[in-house]
Amino acid sequence: MARALRLARRARYSARPNPHVGCVLTRDGAVIGEGFTQPAGGDHAEIQALKAAGDARGATAYVSLEPCAHQGRTGPCADALLAAGVTRVVAATRDPNPQVAGEGLRRLAAAGVAVECGVLEREARREIAGFIARMERGRGRMRAKLAMSLDGRTAMASGESQWITGPAARADVQRLRARSCAVVTGVGTVLADDCSLTVRAAELGLPPEDIALATAHPPLRVVLDSGLRTPLAAKVLDASAPSLLCHAADTPVPQALAAAGTALCALPRDARGLDPHALAAVLAARHCNEILVECGPRLAGSLLRAGLLDELVIYTAPVLLGSSARPLLDLPLAHMADKVALQIEDLRQVGQDWRITAIPTAHS
Missing domain, CATH: 3.40.430.10 (Dihydrofolate Reductase, subunit A)
Structure with a gap:
């Protein structure tokens, strides 16, 4: 997760208005793909990591923010992780966006994916504090x-x-x-x-x-x-x-x-x-x-x-x-x-x- 947060910081200069997010895919203890949020309209971190991995079946995804579950400029990342065969997802924090708000993790869990949330949560929330503020207080x-x-x-x-x-x-x-x-x-x-x-x-x-x-x-x-x-x-x-x-x-x-x-x-x-x-x-x-x-x-x-x-x-x-x-x-x-x-x-x-x-x- 610390590596995912370092990746997220690469996007802090260009992801806006989206939150800057990092994702690391591992399998059998080795990193097989990683990515960070691209400029608005481009790939989210999970999609970048899946593309880098090529084959993500049986992988664990460490992502600094809950995978999205709604259709925006890009498709839902939760669905992309399911389609790629990822079997475990570890998120640092839930997405405060009302269009997500836990739905990404619920969708993954309902499909049988092992889900964890709250790893390095304080650090992750500090990294996207502006996005969280806009979502939670307007x-x-x-x-x-x-x-x-x-x-x-x-x-x-x-x-x-x-x-x-x-x-x-x-x-x-x-x-x-x-x-x-x-x-x-x-x-x-x-x-x-x-x-x-x-x-x-x-x-x-x-x-x-x-x-x-x-x-x-x-x-x-x-x-x-x-x-x-x-x-x-x-x-x-x-x-x-x-x-x-x-x-x-x-x-x-x-x-x-x-x-x-x-x-x-x-x-x-x-x-x-x-x-x-x-x-x-x-x-x-x-x-x-x-x-x-x-x-x-x-x-x-x-x-x-x-x-x-x-x-x-x-x-x-x-x-x-x-x-x-x-x-x-x-x-x-x-x-x-x-x-x-x-x-x-x-x-x-x-x-x-x-x-x-x-x-x-x-x-x-």
Whole structure:
């Protein structure tokens, strides 16, 4: 199963909106075939493994997610395993998709296949946490990437911010982008930095075959721009990756923007700008499992207050920016009782910087 999970990670850059899954077929103690989820519309992991094996009669299938039992773009994997003569299936976890939800394992068991489930389940569920979140609660998993100095500052008072962290941390961010379905930012960041939010192959630090998968399937770039101030020439709207410009429903769309064919999405307003819950619903409707937020302190604070940030990934650089520099989050709190508690999931050095992975306790 550990091998199946390693295979699944090969598909984390290209399987979306499907969950990335790995499958290993064994017989008489030897691996006879293995595979991982191909890009949407292509083979699932089980089909790849069956093709690699050629003859899978009497084999055991180790798969990191319950084999599907419904007809989508491809046929049911449970039926394919039965047709191939597989006699034992070990799954890491059940599929939370209501179209499956245990039916794949039930179908296999009813046909006489020996079935087990729950091997390395925690690791498997962590690997596809965004897909599970979208299936179980109706929206994907939202992660904010933040970079700060040792004194908790993100930019100088003038807005100057490049570069707080070093190249190793920036490469780590590229890998986060590559595994995301969507990357969200605010118009303020676009106007200040003219960011492209693309996946840069040279910075990924991955094997060539994984780089090819990551760059062939870039995430959707989403700009929150209530007043439609994003220039047509902005890099985030170029043809290198898909883009979506979210604006307030009461903002008229400029003729030039409409004529350019820019993808637009009208959202309702709330007290502080565009309604973040409406944004989450739009991204869920677009089957976004993993959502990366790269933005300034105002949008990050708004999403945290709305309870939409499932994880904070904070890169801390060994520098001081001083008391007049901008804070990590726009999060005005008046009393100690208002503090936001975090559960630290991981702390590690990345080059000369430190990466803190934290979960607001409401999501733990």
